[in-house]
Amino acid sequence: MAIVAKLDAGSQPDPESPNRRTTWLTTINENGSPHATAVGAVWLEGAYWFQTGAGTRKGRNVARDPRCCVAVSIRDADVVIEGEAARVTEPAVVARVAKAWADGGWPAVPDETGSGITAPFNAPSQGPPPWNVYRVDPRSATVVLATDPGGLTRFQF
Template sequence: MQTINLGKAEGLPPVDWTVVAAKLDAGSAPAADAANARTTWLCTINHDGSPHVTAVGAVWVDGAFWFQTGAGTRKGRNVARDPRCSVAVSIRDADVVIEGDATRVTDPAVVARIAKVWADSGWPAQPDETGTGITAPFNAPSQGAPPWNVYRIEPRSATVVLATEPGGLTRFRF
């Protein structure tokens, strides 16, 4: 992994990726009184090259972000055409942006495991009858009817901005 301290000119130390990864693993949310909110944002690329940003119910599992969407949604169409995307989230004391490629996951065992992660966090997702997608009694109306496709975003790079003293701004390339 390459570490680039973007705050070096201001005398800031580099961010420790292992601390950030541990907070992502733990599902860390900002403090209740923090200025940053616990929304996870997905940015995909529209057909004309412009960005499409939308809130998603992504989860961090096994060192990657996972999200689900209907095949006919804009984000679904975008990642089918161009898998490059990014996810932005606030964690305790930091803001994190992960860049990578979205890969559709169809392995029934993996889909079932990720559906269970969502179910354990309060959204009652489960594999559909084929095992290659997920279903639930409810989802955002814009997702269309189930089943929904599951995607994994393997991090290619991450940028982390610390929100506490001494601060820090670091990019990681994996």
Template sequence: METINLGEADGLPPVEWAAVVEKLDAGSVPQADAPNARTTWLSTLNEDGGPHVTAVGAIWVDGTFWFQTGAGTRKGRNVARDRRCSVAVSVRDADVVIEGDAVRVTEPGAVARVARAWAEQGWPAEPDESGSGITAPFNAPSLGPPPWNVYRIEPRSATVVWSAEPGGLTRFRF
């Protein structure tokens, strides 16, 4: 992994990637009165190359973000055509952006593991009959009926703004 200290000119130390992963693994959320809310944002590329940004119920499992969507949604069509995407989230003391490629996951064991992780966080997802998608009693109406496709982000880079003392701004290339 390459670490680039973007805050060096301001005398800031580089952020340690292990500290970021620790917060993501713990499901760390900003303090209730923090200015950064706990929303995960997914950015994909529209057909014309412009960005499409939407809030998603992404989850951090096995060292990366996962999301689900219907095949006919804009984000579903976008990642089917161009896998490049980014996920942005605020955690306690940091804002994190992961850039990479969305890869559809159909392997039943992986789909089941991620569905369990969503269920443990309160969304009762489970694998569909084929094991290659997920279903749940509710989801965003715009996703269409289940089953929904599951995607894993294969990260290429991350940018982290660390707000806790001593602060930091670092880019990581994986």
């Protein structure tokens, strides 16, 4: 399989690739198994933020059990943040997060109620807008530095 061969070869993402900064969200399925999926998360105000439709698996999972983790590769490090997802509905907060997504290139805006977001496009799996906004406050982090791949650091927030 070509993917396994690339993993075996230690393949790195192309620095110009659109998915070089994919952020992964892992939630807990009803049977206790993990559910990992790519998300358009944004780091803002000391937390990760993501959005999803109420009917998505990640939306159902965090409604039932908010424990989750967010994983991302940043310059010179791989980072996994553990925390709990909390739905945010305060219009001023939703507007700040929508602006952060818009500033990053995804034209999100608050919906007419101010408690969710909408945009001209999203992944089809998210369902129709409006989408719920969630904040993941970091509880702990695991970091592997590219300059010291043998070193692993875990810390609490």
